[in-house]
Amino acid sequence: MNTQPVISIRHLSKSFGDNHVLNDFNFDLFPGENVVVLGKSGSGKSVLIKCIIGLLKPDKGTIVVLEKNIPDLDNDEIDRIRVKVGFLFQSNALYDSMTVRENLEFPLRRHWMKSSLDNVENMVLEALGNVGLAHTIDMMPAELSGGMRKRIALARTLILKPEIILYDEPTTGLDPITGKEISNLMLELQKKYNTSSIIISHDMNCVKIVANRIVALINGTCYAEGTYDELKKSNDTLVKQFFE
Amino acid sequence: METNTLKSFLAETGKISAFAGRFFVEGFKPRYEFAETLRQCYFIGYKSLPLVGITAFIMGLVLTIQSRPTLVEFGAESWLPGMVSVSLVREIAPVISALICAGKIGSGIGAELGSMKVTEQIDAMEVSGTNPYKFLVVTRVLATTFMIPVLAILSDMISLYGGYIGANIRGVVSWDLYWYQAFDVLDFSDLLPAIIKTFFFGFAIGIIGCYKGYFSNKGTEGVGQSANSAVVISSLLVFVIDLVAVQITDILGLT
Numbered sequence: 032m033n034t035q036p037v038i039s040i041r042h043l044s045k046s047f048g049d050n051h052v053l054n055d056f057n058f059d060l061f062p063g064e065n066v067v068v069l070g071k072s073g074s075g076k077s078v079l080i081k082c083i084i085g086l087l088k089p090d091k092g093t094i095v096v097l098e099k100n101i102p103d104l105d106n107d108e109i110d111r112i113r114v115k116v117g118f119l120f121q122s123n124a125l126y127d128s129m130t131v132r133e134n135l136e137f138p139l140r141r142h143w144m145k146s147s148l149d150n151v152e153n154m155v156l157e158a159l160g161n162v163g164l165a166h167t168i169d170m171m172p173a174e175l176s177g178g179m180r181k182r183i184a185l186a187r188t189l190i191l192k193p194e195i196i197l198y199d200e201p202t203t204g205l206d207p208i209t210g211k212e213i214s215n216l217m218l219e220l221q222k223k224y225n226t227s228s229i230i231i232s233h234d235m236n237c238v239k240i241v242a243n244r245i246v247a248l249i250n251g252t253c254y255a256e257g258t259y260d261e262l263k264k265s266n267d268t269l270v271k272q273f274f275e
Numbered sequence: 276m277e278t279n280t281l282k283s284f285l286a287e288t289g290k291i292s293a294f295a296g297r298f299f300v301e302g303f304k305p306r307y308e309f310a311e312t313l314r315q316c317y318f319i320g321y322k323s324l325p326l327v328g329i330t331a332f333i334m335g336l337v338l339t340i341q342s343r344p345t346l347v348e349f350g351a352e353s354w355l356p357g358m359v360s361v362s363l364v365r366e367i368a369p370v371i372s373a374l375i376c377a378g379k380i381g382s383g384i385g386a387e388l389g390s391m392k393v394t395e396q397i398d399a400m401e402v403s404g405t406n407p408y409k410f411l412v413v414t415r416v417l418a419t420t421f422m423i424p425v426l427a428i429l430s431d432m433i434s435l436y437g438g439y440i441g442a443n444i445r446g447v448v449s450w451d452l453y454w455y456q457a458f459d460v461l462d463f464s465d466l467l468p469a470i471i472k473t474f475f476f477g478f479a480i481g482i483i484g485c486y487k488g489y490f491s492n493k494g495t496e497g498v499g500q501s502a503n504s505a506v507v508i509s510s511l512l513v514f515v516i517d518l519v520a521v522q523i524t525d526i527l528g529l530t
Binding site for chain 2: 111138141
């Protein structure tokens with residue numbers, strides 16, 4: 032495995048008033064790796080990935096993504112990084128006034144202006160084919176089931192062929208079978224496009240399938256780190272509670 | 276308590292001003308969202324025309340019917356088209372059209388952007404490398420700023436037509452005579468200030484709707500509040516702008 036991390040976080044702190052969500056958090060993501068950040072609700076997992084993508088500004092620390100320190104970048108520079116970093120929202124965040132086709136075309140048309148219309152169409156069909164939902168191309172998001180919406184959101188995230196993908200609780204709100212399907216799909220697409228991923232989750236079925244490495248985010252810091260089996264065998268009560 | 280209310284009022288005013296100021300910074304920088312601006316013009320302008328048109332027609336009709344008895348009493352029935360046209364063109368048609376748009380468009384924009392905010396669609400736009408302010412706010416504010424004057428001009432014409440029908444319910448005025456009398460009293464100083472102020476009405480309606488939606492929170496309850504406060508504040512601003520416009524035209528001697 033390449034030793035140069037694609038994401039390197041050092042001494043990251045973020046507070047909301049008196050609530051210290053992240054406190055001197057350190058973390059590295061290496062190429063081709065799937066790292067799950069495990070933590071209780073409200074522990075700062077979503078805040079962490081929103082700081083990585085530049086949606087939230089950290090109070091302290093550095094977040095180096097693809098060799099650029101995010102807090103130092105202006106809006107245009109952040110936008111260029113964002114093209115290489117996909118983000119799958121917990122709520123899917125599909126544009127509900129647009130069809131599935133328009134949802135997928137939206138990032139393409141804004142970043143691939145010179146592509147011919149045929150190329151855009153082919154890329155949309157390829158992305159939908161990857162998630163097995165080519166037949167939904169002209170449907171509206173409201174007409175789709177929860178699992179289908181998640182797949183479409185995943186297709187939209189992947190359409191710009193990002194190098195890194197940040198997943199915010201990808202299986203929350205789905206039944207166990209659909210959750211497992213989504214987890215397997217994430218793994219399959221990660222192998223196909225050789226992406227690196229940070230997955231925020233507390234769904235242990237998903238964690239078991241996708242994680243190469245797990246980071247336990249407790250009290251705003253990287254409390255424990257290891258593979259699924261290593262952490263499962265841990266005697267630490269705070270770590271054990273996730274596996275019970 | 277009153278100090279806190281004043282503080283929050285001033286803080287909110289400051290935030291709205293900063294949000295409006297950002298429009299002039301972002302609006303002039305490329306990339307320009309022509310297609311989305313045209314799409315918004317279609318929804319905001321064309322789709323509002325039936326409501327504005329019906330309201331304008333009824334306004335002209337009712338104003339004429341209700342003004343007639345008083346003018347008849349003074350033997351000034353022939354002044355009816357002129358009086359109605361000055362009232363409609365200078366004040367009633369632009370203000371009522373703006374208020375209708377504040378209700379329809381302001382609430383629509385507030386609810387749409389509010390819903391996008393709480394379902395993370397605005398964040399999704401941002402992480403896909405698109406400036407959501409430029410795509411969502413600049414396009415809508417441009418559309419309201421340029422479409423509301425168009426609606427107001429159409430409203431002038433439709434309400435004057437309503438006036439013609441109203442004038443012929445009890446009396447008899449020929450088509451040619453009505454329009455001659457209606458336009459004879461009108462001057463550019465009647466028309467221009469009335470049209471110019473509608474640009475400001477449109478800008479205010481767009482900015483307030485977008486501001487309330489863009490900073491919506493507290494889930495679906497917040498979306499409702501955004502739509503509601505967008506209508507209340509933009510309607511109030513229409514009257515404030517109208518008041519300022521009247522003072523300016525008065526100072527300039529255009530009354």
